[in-house]
Amino acid sequence: DTATVWTAAWDRPAGEERARELFDATFGTAPDGVWSAPGRVNLIGEHTDYNAGLALPVALPHRTYAAVARRDDDLVRLVSAQEPSGVREVRLAHAVPGAVRGWAAYVVGVAWALREAGHDVGGFDVAIDSCVPFGAGLSSSAALEASVAVALDAVHGLGLAGGVDADGAARDDAGRARVAELCVRAENEMAGAPTGGMDQAASLRARAGHALLLDCRDGGVRHVPFDLAAHGLALLVVDTRAEHSHVDGEYAQRRAACEDAARRLGVASLREVADAAEGTGAALAALATAADGDVLVRRVRHVTSEIARVRAFVEALDAGDVPAVGPLMDASHASLRDDYEVSCRELDVAVDATLAAGALGARMTGGGFGGSAIALVRAADVDAVATAVAAAFAARGLATPAFAVAVAGPPAA
Ligand code: ADP
Ligand code: MG
Secondary structure, three states: OOOOEEOOOOOHHHHHHHHHHHHHHHHOOOOOEEEEEEEEEEOOOOOOHHHOOEEOEEEEEEEEEEEEEEOOOOEEEEEEOOEEEEEEEEEHHHOOOOOOOOOHHHHHHHHHHHHHOOOOOOOEEEEEEEOOOOOOOOOHHHHHHHHHHHHHHHHOOOOOOOOEOOOOOEOOHHHHHHHHHHHHHHHHHHOOOOOOOHHHHHHHHOOOOEEEEEEOOOOOEEEEEOOHHHHOEEEEEEEEEEEOOOHHHHHHHHHHHHHHHHHHHOOOOHHHHHHOOOOOHHHHHHHHOOOOHHHHHHHHHHHHHHHHHHHHHHHHHHOOOHHHHHHHHHHHHHHHHHHOOOOOHHHHHHHHHHHHOOOOEEEEEOOOOEEEEEEEEEHHHHHHHHHHHHHHHHHOOOOOOEEEEEOOOOOOO
């Protein structure tokens, strides 16, 4: 008998109160306000964002809360309930790429990116608390950036991000697209993590009750209704708690391989190969003759087939045929495991165990090498599938996984 561990999402008032209390306990005053932003799961379209491809994330009900007060100098004081090391202090005048270490780089990086874009952003005090699991492939980093971005937008009166309607729709998507780009700069240049743009777009531009079809070539989005409960289904998230040390290097290698393949094929991005009317066969054959052709062929085959699977997934949702996405999830996982080689034992065990317990489809989500898997399950089976996964992990001596149910929540606000 294996107990299952659940990562519950805080309700908004409770999360806001936690950040407010941490702010008060740390700085001895009340903040100007509390803002928050969600983590995400990507339904399909993995390792496509940096190939100008398509992705389909949903915002989680799990959010990062930022209590913020503006200051009249250029000092940033920051504290996080998830970082026990205490209060960090950074002067914005000294905040340049490479100068800020650790988690503070994500926060200060947002202020830096806003200033680089010409916005009048000064110092601030900030207290962070979050129920988005860290490093679980659920994008705690983008949730942190986006929560700080909408907070700074508000306290400095920049008018960039607009508000969110009661039904969870952002009022100014164009403004949010620009804010998302600045968050990407913060993560790439200040935190030194070469991520694509999917995570920040999901946190800032998603809509409650919808998946976000994101076209990473032009930044365009479409909100695709995503209401699994109406179909008696649920999306189970399995946080494997596995973290492999070589993740950043592997990620950079995959990006480099895609850029190399695009260069050899004479295209701006692999999106062009995916969209080619004559199919991808000729491109793959051309790559196969190169010295390391076998690897490149498999990398390109993943990217192009994954973009096609995003389209098929959205077609199934639009047609109301939700169970049809199950085989697409399975195919995505196989492609990530065999062609792109970014899965790991824990992710494969999670996927296989959910399918053996009756899931309609399952795949790793996020960058891979640990992090989380998602499974489409009948709503009535959620607990049984989680129990089966926990048992499979225990039987193999793997770390105890944590579970969550993903319901598409509202964006940063
Ligand atoms: P993921 O985004 O998948 O959770 P990342 O490695 O991209 O994983 O980002 C995790 C990093 O983001 C953490 O190591 C930390 O530096 C920062 N971070 C995320 N959430 C918080 C938080 N609540 N408090 C402080 N730092 C955070
Ligand atoms: Mg991240």
